Amino acid sequence: MGRHRKQPTVTVRRGSVIALTGLVPAGFVAVSAASASEVGTVEHATLAASHDLSEDARSEQAPRVEAVGAPVGDELMHAARHPGPPIVKTVAQPDGRVAADVPAGPLGIPGVAYAAYQNAERILAQEEPTCHMPWSVLAGIGRIESHHAYGKMDAKGNPLDPIYGPVLDGSLSGNNVVHATDGEIDGGMRGYARAVGPMQFLPETYRKYAGDGDGDGISDPQNMYDAALTAGKYLCSGGLDMNDLSQQSKAIMRYNNSMAYVANVMAWEVAYRTGVAPQAGQLPRI
Secondary structure (H helix, E strand, C coil), rough: CCCCCCCCCCECCCCCEECCCCCCCCCHHHHHHHHCCCCCCCCCHHHHHCCCCHHHHHHHHHHHHHCCCCCHHHHCCCCCCCCCCCCCCCCCCCCCCCCCCCCHHHHHCCCHHHHHHHHHHHHHHHCCCCCCCCHHHHHHHHHHHHHCHCEEECCCCCCCCEEEEEECCCCCCHHHHHHCCCCCCCCCCCCCCCCCCCCCCCCHHHHHHCCCCCCCCCCCCCCCCHHHHHHHHHHCCCCCCCCCCCHHHHHHCCCCCHHHHHHHHHHHHHHHHHCCCCCCCHHCCC
């Protein structure tokens, strides 16, 4: 998984930033390097090393609180109702779609993304009640992985252009070689895989945890509602409890086996939850 610097189908560039002072709750760093090595389901260790934060991205700070607690229309708050496991596929979208005009959430989170994270929290509270997954953790991951689909989604949560990570052919420093196994949701890739959608899943992992966030019977990794719920299911798997900071850190490491990545996600999680944006001095480049 990684941070996309530009729009849609370009190479992902992740900025790994640490914002500990005043942002990350004391005690979350209790997960040691030894415990990190015990996480056996790390999704994107293949993408961990080479994604530095660009200067323009570092200077791009989320706006101060403008719409914390902004109401989200009921039409956006979906609930999964379709019986049985969803069909996993990428759905072709028509041309001419426009970005949804929805009030932003905390710190400028695009309204559709905010609704999708909240929707995932509500569904997981029913399906995984001991996980205690807060929407803000999913928002922290969505911020890093695709800047909330760049804020360009239609009202149904579909990006205006599909989002893909870099081809994992070993050409980027720090990225392992991952062979393609699922062209159906990987944009027809052959040979090598790439992460897909706003929450940046490798196709094989997405299929394993696929969630139907909008209740239409389909789990599409490009759809923000589906991707947010799938990310929550992935983090909750194995009985982890997000109320325990060490377990929460272990869950986030499944995305990237790096304490810097965990710190990055947690910094934004706290920021979105409290409405206090990270300051430039709290975002060192590593």
